[in-house]
Amino acid sequence: MSVYMLRRLLQAVAVVFAMSLIVFVGVYAIGDPVEILISPDADQIERERAIAALGLDLPLWEQYFVFLSKALQGDLGRSFVFNEPALRLILQRMPATLELAFGATIMALVIGLPLGLYAGLRPDSPVSRTIMAGSILGFSLPTFWVGLMLIMVFAVQLGWLPSTGRGPTREFLGMQWSFLTWDGLRHLLLPAINLSLFKISLVIRLTRAGVRETILMDFVKFARAKGLSPNRVIFVHVFKNILIPVVTVVGLELGSTIAFSVVTESVFAWPGMGKLIIDSINVLDRPVIVAYLMIIVMMFIIINLVVDLTYSVLDPRVRLEAKGT
């Protein structure tokens, strides 16, 4: 097991290193922040002083090595715009995005698993057909449009839920969270629904496919031949088997939800990382963009690792192989 972890760790370091290079060069290529950041009526001397202060007068490779050596000490640069460490800026926004992504994922599981299970067990019932048709809608409707519709209906027409911002927050583990206050939870609801729609559909389809496949297996018939109750057969024998693909996909999806919740955050003015990265791209705030992308890379690596470890808990066959190598 420790050999396995060590190998994963080395892989992670290599990936982070490669990504830092790609990201740095890529961001350098998309444009010169000087034009945006420095007021047009500044004179030549002021311009040059500003450029030197931002470290933009150095050649690219030198800028990269400055970035890399600072990054190894945990400093991902200062934002040009806010004049604050980019890392702190992002970490401040992270709880908002995290609670949004986790809220959406929990919703996807709580709603998607039962519906998928039902659709898998009774594939021909009208209810199942409705569920499956609904899941196609969930897949294909664009997020921004659904977001606008949610605001239209629940915020504007019915006035049930607020449509923008996080509402009041409460501190927990040194960070500010909305879900700990009632009003904050109400603020969280609409964006979380919006973000979860696609995932609900995904979980429904995965679960249904898993159930359809698993109930045909001999071990299910054998479980019935042992005289077990239908509940035991479905919720222990079938369910534990379909959890394997569901956990894998939902876990990997969690990463992309955190990384790409940009649209939902923009529609609902949710002050998360996605909103920050869009604003930073608009003003070419390089350190923030680079720092954000590096954090996302790290996050994907960690999530992948957690998924693999969870997988090995769920599937005993994987556990053995990991030990063997």
Place this chain on the structure above:
Amino acid sequence: MNGTAPPTLEVRNLRTHFFTRAGVVKAVDDVSFSVPRGKVLGLVGESGSGKSVTGFSVMGLVDPPGRVVSGEILFQGRDLTKLSEEEMRDLRGNRIAMIFQDPMMTLNPVLRIDTQMIETVLAHARVSREEARQRARDALGMVGIPSPEERLQSYPHQFSGGMRQRVAIAIALLHRPELIIADEPTTALDVTIQGQILAEVQKLSATTGTALIWITHDLSVVAGLADEIAVMYAGRIVEHGTVAEVLDRPLHPYTVGLIGSVPSRNRRGEPLRQIPGMTPSLLNLPPGCPFRARCPRAAEDCREEPPMREVVPGRDVRCFRPHLEAAEEATA
């Protein structure tokens, strides 16, 4: 069926049909047999002859679009077709147990052996978990699994095929059932393992008085194990009798062909005989004897469906032209 005690299982005129979109598949069509206490019935036939569906019908595990259309399944005098699902579940795994064909597929890969055994004990007995575990351990020991305590902690993939089948048999034996239906349980195993398992099962059946239905396509397995044989073809039993009689003096042309296709030591060097043609599709089977297209003795009257009749005392055959000359020859 001598004496007054009813047989453990008596199946009368069982019909199990599958209602598919393409039409009705009469997988089991008018099948009758009985198994007395402590006896072994070999249910023999090719793939698709309806022998497995017969087994599942007795278990009450025929899934839609299939269902038992008519007939009686009398288990110790109780008609199983009239029981509710709850009552049936009470019998399953408890009084009637089943062993499946492929041991690699019958145990749940993500649950430990102890989980899968203890749940079976607890489904039918009000005992503590510790007591259930004890019973599971004893059952594993009984089927010859070494160090059962450790093996309980294992997952199915840590066992070989033969060991997995022993575990499945141990699960079937947990409640000392009166009837075990074994659906080709040794087909997927090595010959040596097959022999060991057959010996174990035979011993258990004899010592506990359990009636056994052994479903197989392998005549050589039945020869050493069963007391009686029922040969199935296209959803019907075509011949029925004791092992010695059916194997030595087969009456139905299909049984004759089946025995002829078994490689044997006595006919070394001779080409194997085979039954020409294929098993007919059970979908929209034409009327008449289903074997007539492949039968060397078929004639005009085989367009009529032959009834099951006793042609020689104690020998039931579903054929107008049974191999009586062979039987007479042997008795003469």
